[in-house]
Amino acid sequence: xxxxxxxxxxxxxxxxxxxxxxxxxxxxxxxxxxxxxxxxxxxxxxxxxxxxxxxxxxxxxxxxxxxxxxxxxxxxxxxxxxxxxxxxxxxxxxxxxxxxxxxxxxxxxxxxxxxxxxxxxxxxxxxxxxxxxxxxxxxxxxxxxxxxxxxxxxxxxxxxxxxxxxxxxxxxxxxxxxxxxxxxxxxxxxxxxxxxxxxxxxxxxxxxxxxxxxxxxxxxxxxxxxxxxxxxxxxxxxxxxxxx
Numbered sequence: 001x002x003x004x005x006x007x008x009x010x011x012x013x014x015x016x017x018x019x020x021x022x023x024x025x026x027x028x029x030x031x032x033x034x035x036x037x038x039x040x041x042x043x044x045x046x047x048x049x050x051x052x053x054x055x056x057x058x059x060x061x062x063x064x065x066x067x068x069x070x071x072x073x074x075x076x077x078x079x080x081x082x083x084x085x086x087x088x089x090x091x092x093x094x095x096x097x098x099x100x101x102x103x104x105x106x107x108x109x110x111x112x113x114x115x116x117x118x119x120x121x122x123x124x125x126x127x128x129x130x131x132x133x134x135x136x137x138x139x140x141x142x143x144x145x146x147x148x149x150x151x152x153x154x155x156x157x158x159x160x161x162x163x164x165x166x167x168x169x170x171x172x173x174x175x176x177x178x179x180x181x182x183x184x185x186x187x188x189x190x191x192x193x194x195x196x197x198x199x200x201x202x203x204x205x206x207x208x209x210x211x212x213x214x215x216x217x218x219x220x221x222x223x224x225x226x227x228x229x230x231x232x233x234x235x236x237x238x239x240x241x242x243x244x
Contacts (some may be wrong), residue, residue, distance in 0.1 A: 018214035019066050020058065020081040020239060021224040026089040035129065040087070042115065042229045047063035048098055051226050052244060053236075054081060057196070062105040062145065063222070064182060067206060070218040084109060084208070086186055088136070090129040094208055100143055109149035109186040110136065110210075115162060140179055147184040148175060148205070157193045164196055168203065183189060190224075212238060 004225070019070075025040035027047045044048070052235040058081035058229075065083045080103040083099070085092050087190065099106055113128040136146065152157065168185065175181050183205045190210030197220065200207045206222065212235070213223040225235045236243060 017076045017079050018216050019076070020079075020214055021066060021071060021084060021208070022054065022227045022235075023084050023086060023210060023224040024082060025087055026091050027095045028091045039142070040226075040228050041228045042227070042232075044095065046229055046232075047227075049243075050232060051083075051099070051102060053102065053241065054227070055104075057239075057241060060104045062143075063107045063147075063184060063192060064145070065105075065221065069097055070215055070222070079239065084105070084147075084186065086188075087111065087153060088114060088131045088149070090131050090135070092208060093131065093135060096139070096141075096144065103143070105143045105145070107145045107147050107182065107184065108136075108139075109147045110171075110175060110198065111149045111151065111153045111183075112171055113152040113173070137178060142180075145180045145182045145184075146175055146178045147182050147186060147208075148172060148213075149158065149186050150188055153188055155189065155191050156187055156196045157191045159196075161195055161199065165199055168199065168205070172205075184222075186210075186224075192221075194238060200214050214239075 022050045024042060024047065027035065027042045027044055028037055029044050031041060057079055059078050061080050061082055063082045063084060066080065069076060069080060080140040083104055085106055088108060092108065108110045115133040115136065115243045148171040156164050185200055186208040192207065192209065197207060208222045208224055210224050210226065212225050213221050225238065227235055
């Protein structure tokens with residue numbers, strides 16, 4: 001490796017700490033198979049414990065601040081992280097006061113088709129409850145931002161360019177009047193393609209993946225790691241932390 005590359009790598013390791021973006025879904029006191037799925041659920045006290053564990057290492061900032069830092073040449077001395085939540089399950093409303101008390105910003109990625117509160121997505125648990133339009137618009141805290149998760153919860157890679165473009169535009173149309181709206185788009189399940197990436201970039205919308213990677217610089221998308229109970233131990237191992 002040339003000496004210049006070695007110096008750059010050493011500089012980056014010391015002065016450009018990677019930024020983590022964490023993802024969660026439903027949070028309830030008890031698991032209910034009629035409303036939850038194990039892969040995207042956390043028990044309330046466990047979720048709070050997970051946040052406290054992560055706060056030992058990371059300074060939490062907004063997703064917008066993460067984007068700014070990844071595009072900046074300014075050295076990063078601290079370890080930064082951001083918190084995101086997909087799908088807009090109504091149970092999330094119960095943990096927002098806890099996150100506010102901890103001073104942790106969170107971005108909620110919403111499927112606006114389900115803003116009637118009870119729309120069921122295909123293949124999901126029955127009777128799942130979603131945040132309603134009125135509940136979402138009542139969230140005006142500076143610690144909460146609202147992003148896009150597609151018009152409905154489906155695989156963007158199975159859509160044609162026209163279908164995906166419609167889904168993005170419909171999602172934006174129904175959410176952009178929210179006072180805390182941000183132009184960020186979380187792919188369902190992280191599933192994406194060169195085509196979906198091209199469409200979002202043309203619209204100047206920031207994509208988010210779920211490939212379990214750290215962010216060192218902005219390379220066309222922001223990576224995330226899940227912290228739902230099902231993935232918690234794996235995520236801790238991948239970031240080199242313990243639960244104790």
